[in-house]
Amino acid sequence: MDAIVTLTTDFGLNDAYVAAMKGVILGINPQAKLIDICHTIQPQNIHQAAFVLSTAWPFFPKGTVHLVVVDPGVGSRRKAIILRTPSADFVAPDNGVLSYVVQSFQQVNRKQTKLEPELQAVAITKSEFWRSPVSPTFNGRDIFAPVAARLSLGLPPADFGEAITSLTMLPLLRPYRAPDGGLVGHIIHIDGFGNLVTDIRDADLPAARETLIIEVGERHISGLSRTYAEGEGLLALIGSSGYLEVSLREGSARALTDARVGDEVKVSFT
Secondary structure, eight states, X not given: OOOXXXXXXXXXXXXXXXXXXXXXXXXXXXXXXXXXXXXXXXXXXXXXXXXXXXXXXXXXXXTEEEEEEOOTXXXXXXXXXXXXOSSEEEEEESSSTTHHHHHTTXXXXXXXXXXXXXXXXXXXXXXXXXXXXXXXXXXXXXXXXXXXXXXXXXXXXXXXXXXXXXXXXXXXXXXXXXXXXXXXXXXXXXXXXOOEEEEEEGGGSOSOGGGXXXXXXTEEEESOOSSTTSSSSEEEEEOTTSEEEEEETTBOHHHHHTOOTTOEEEEEEO
């Protein structure tokens, strides 16, 4: 069956882990189209994986299977899960890595979020779909990959285990209003170019963008640019993912500001 399976991991590019997973998938569904979203997630960085996944999965055709293996709890009692949404299926550990996916369909406001009816989740418990023996250190190859492959062949999630009604959620950062009326957001991702991606969305900002003052540490930016090539020095703009970003033309905003994920970014309205 000609289906798409994407892969997001923290396995890097110097070892054979990703290739082993792809080999398992192709052994079950030779016609699967395998697409790499990212394999250079920082080791065990669930927050980064959740965000990177959120910037890619909505652009794939309906019915795509998204396999995510960033799994600090591999071999432990954490659940392996399938999440079926109206748009796609996700195979992942139940450690919060699907938090942004769930948030795109419903409100997420607690560590364990009960799913709305349009979202269906299953704990992967039926071992007949796994490779045998299962390595306690490589569930990506022995559990997640064969399950994703069989999903791509059209098997329903219910075949793989027991239905569950809630998933583990990350404590996602959200912007808030400051006492002076400004908007305070947070850096939630730093991309490979050193751009600082915040949790402030385009819709959070007023129409008069030229009146904005964006503060990152001790630095101030007046107004929003339209592209990365405008202006000199630090600039702010709405990136392709729909979030406010701070960038440095032909440079790294991260290196210039020494900013880190979790740091605050304030937007004032003059």
